[in-house]
Amino acid sequence: xxxxxxxxxxxxxxxxxxxxxxxxxxxxxxxxxxxxxxxxxxxxxxxxxxxxxxxxxxxxxxxxxxxxxxxxxxxxxxxxxxxxxxxxxxxxxxxxxxxxxxxxxxx
Amino acid sequence: xxxxxxxxxxxxxxxxxxxxxxxxxxxxxxxxxxxxxxxxxxxxxxxxxxxxxxxxxxxxxxxxxxxxxxxxxxxxxxxxxxxxxxxxxxxxxxxxxxxxxxxxxxxxxxxxxxxxxxxxxxxxxxxxxxxxxxxxxxxxxxxxxxxxxxxxxxxxxxxxxxxxxxxxxxxxxxxxxxxxxxxxxxxxxxxxxxxxxxxxxxxxxxxxxxxxxxxxxxxxxxxxxx
Numbered sequence: 001x002x003x004x005x006x007x008x009x010x011x012x013x014x015x016x017x018x019x020x021x022x023x024x025x026x027x028x029x030x031x032x033x034x035x036x037x038x039x040x041x042x043x044x045x046x047x048x049x050x051x052x053x054x055x056x057x058x059x060x061x062x063x064x065x066x067x068x069x070x071x072x073x074x075x076x077x078x079x080x081x082x083x084x085x086x087x088x089x090x091x092x093x094x095x096x097x098x099x100x101x102x103x104x105x106x107x
Numbered sequence: 108x109x110x111x112x113x114x115x116x117x118x119x120x121x122x123x124x125x126x127x128x129x130x131x132x133x134x135x136x137x138x139x140x141x142x143x144x145x146x147x148x149x150x151x152x153x154x155x156x157x158x159x160x161x162x163x164x165x166x167x168x169x170x171x172x173x174x175x176x177x178x179x180x181x182x183x184x185x186x187x188x189x190x191x192x193x194x195x196x197x198x199x200x201x202x203x204x205x206x207x208x209x210x211x212x213x214x215x216x217x218x219x220x221x222x223x224x225x226x227x228x229x230x231x232x233x234x235x236x237x238x239x240x241x242x243x244x245x246x247x248x249x250x251x252x253x254x255x256x257x258x259x260x261x262x263x264x265x266x267x268x269x270x271x272x273x274x275x276x277x278x279x280x281x282x283x284x285x286x287x288x289x290x291x292x293x294x295x296x297x298x299x300x301x302x303x304x305x306x307x308x309x310x311x312x313x314x315x316x317x318x319x320x321x322x323x324x325x326x327x328x329x330x331x332x333x
Contacts, residue, residue: 022126026133026166029141029157050149052299053169058149069157070143078168080129087129087168092144092152096288097295099149 004084005041009104011057013041013079015086027090029069036061037089040077047104051097055081058099066091110200110209116162119193125185130171132185134192135164147291206280211263211273237261237275240290240308256282256289262308271311 003015015038024031040061050056059077066073073091076099080087116136123134133139135154142154142163150173156163167173197212241257259282263273276286297313 019126019129022124022129022131026124026135026139027142027154028139048149050169052148052150053172056149056169069141073143076144076146078131085129087126088131088133088166090142090144090152090154090166092146093155095146097148097292099146 003038005038007041007044007047007057007059007104009047012084013057013086014084019086023086023089027088029091030089033066033075033089036063036075037077037086040075040089041079041086044104046102048100048102049081051100054100056087056100057081060099063091109204110202110207113199113201113208114161115199116197118195118197121189121193123185123189125170127171130169132167132170133164134166134189136162139164148295151295201279206278208276208279208283209263209273210275213272233265233272235263235265235272237263238308240274240293240312256285257293260286260290262312271308 001017004012005015006012015034020034023037030037040059043061044059045062046060048058048060050058057079059075059079061075061077063073063075065071069091070093073093074095075089076092077089078087079085118136120137121134122136122138123132125132140163141157143157144152144154144166146152150168152166152168154163154165155161191214195212195214197210200209200211201207202209238261239258240260240262241254259277259279261275261277262271263275264271274290276283279286293309294313297309
């Protein structure tokens with residue numbers, strides 16, 4: 001079943017079963033974190049437009065502790081700006097360079 | 108100096124999955140396993156396995172969107188590219204006394220060539236030299252932040268052909284993370300901003316990468332200039 005969720009800017013993102021299966025098949029650590037992925041869209045710490053691909057929206061949500069994975073990690077969720085479909089999601093320890101243009105929060 | 112082999116990566120067990128709908132390419136060295144990402148830029152992440160810590164793979168977000176403009180058959184040619192990657196070997200050695208890390212890569216021979224190499228019973232070591240990776244700053248071209256992070260990074264090139272076969276990082280304990288960050292950043296900048304002021308060696312490494320992936324440099328230049 002597809003799940004839709006609005007971000008703080010009103011943009012509607014969609015998580016399909018197929019996409020979720022693909023995410024967990026390649027990133028098995030994500031299995032228990034489907035609600036966290038949806039939460040990262042609905043209540044992110046920041047939203048960016050991709051640096052090299054500005055049509056891509058990137059949601060970042062800080063997690064101080066992720067059981068079995070590590071501490072102080074960012075959950076990154078990548079969404080197609082044109083169709084709203086969630087493309088992938090995973091935990092990142094560090095971003096070497098800017099993800100892109102910060103569009104939310106605007107300040 | 109006594110270099111100890113720290114880690115050796117063989118990519119012969121490379122596994123990949125390309126999801127056309129989301130345009131995401133996931134490459135793993137071995138079966139997918141729990142990992143944490145080191146995000147290089149918005150389109151590229153290096154995945155590090157949680158337990159035991161080791162290189163797990165990489166994720167390319169927007170693979171077709173980026174690479175189709177360079178080579179329209181990029182997605183179709185993935186199996187061939189992965190087979191080529193499977194012949195690559197990367198070794199990392201560290202010398203405690205000099206606090207130096209050396210990374211070397213090689214592409215294995217295939218078929219008859221490999222058989223002949225095995226039959227020769229000897230390992231050929233080509234002579235090599237090290238050259239600084241960053242350009243030399245002067246009054247007209249002062250050092251950038253990237254140049255500063257690359258000041259301890261040297262490129263190993265064979266003689267006489269001058270093929271790039273490795274990287275050396277001095278003062279690794281102190282400068283290693285910044286040097287790796289600068290190194291990856293310089294490659295990405297050279298890919299997307301070919302006119303960025305980097306040393307010839309950065310361009311050569313990027314070109315070597317493009318050649319290994321069998322991309323078209325001219326098309327990439329047109330794309331990135333657009």
